[in-house]
Amino acid sequence: MSRVVVTKEGLAKIKAELEHLVKVERPTISAALAQARALGDLSENAEYHSAKDKQGLIESRIRKLQEDLVQAEVIEESQLAQGVAVFGRSVKVKDLSDNSLETYILVGPHEADFDSGKISVESPIGRGLLGKKKGDTAEITVPSGTIKYKIISIT
Numbered sequence: 001m002s003r004v005v006v007t008k009e010g011l012a013k014i015k016a017e018l019e020h021l022v023k024v025e026r027p028t029i030s031a032a033l034a035q036a037r038a039l040g041d042l043s044e045n046a047e048y049h050s051a052k053d054k055q056g057l058i059e060s061r062i063r064k065l066q067e068d069l070v071q072a073e074v075i076e077e078s079q080l081a082q083g084v085a086v087f088g089r090s091v092k093v094k095d096l097s098d099n100s101l102e103t104y105i106l107v108g109p110h111e112a113d114f115d116s117g118k119i120s121v122e123s124p125i126g127r128g129l130l131g132k133k134k135g136d137t138a139e140i141t142v143p144s145g146t147i148k149y150k151i152i153s154i155t
Contacts, residue, residue: 004071005087005121010111011074018065021058029055068110085132085154087121093129093149096137101152104129 036048085091092103105118112120119126128140138149
């Protein structure tokens with residue numbers, strides 16, 4: 001088993017999603033299955049097969065979230081290394097190809113939200129930034145090629 005690093009907010013997000021799936025989605029899909037079964041012949045019942053597929057996805061997600069909760073390790077601010085790009089830190093970088101500036105917050109996969117600058121430490125960019133210090137250059141391979149970032153600051 002590998003640990004799942006999260007912040008307090010990330011842990012709350014996992015718990016909230018799990019609760020929603022168990023208390024809302026699971027009963028809803030069960031009702032949809034019962035209704036589809038009532039329509040008769042299941043072999044040609046598209047509603048039934050669609051509901052079964054959705055039920056499989058929901059149950060799979062529930063199992064994954066339950067596993068992640070068991071393996072969750074909440075990281076506190078005081079545990080984080082100073083001056084190094086690690087989980088929980090905000091890293092300001094300069095893209096050396098166009099001199100644009102970006103700021104990323106390194107988070108666990110459950111908290112990742114690229115639009116708000118939160119990237120997973122498991123993503124290519126997140127992995128490429130880990131362990132870097134101010135002034136370091138990170139050469140990161142992403143699906144579209146290679147990105148070179150200069151670390152401007154870490155907070």
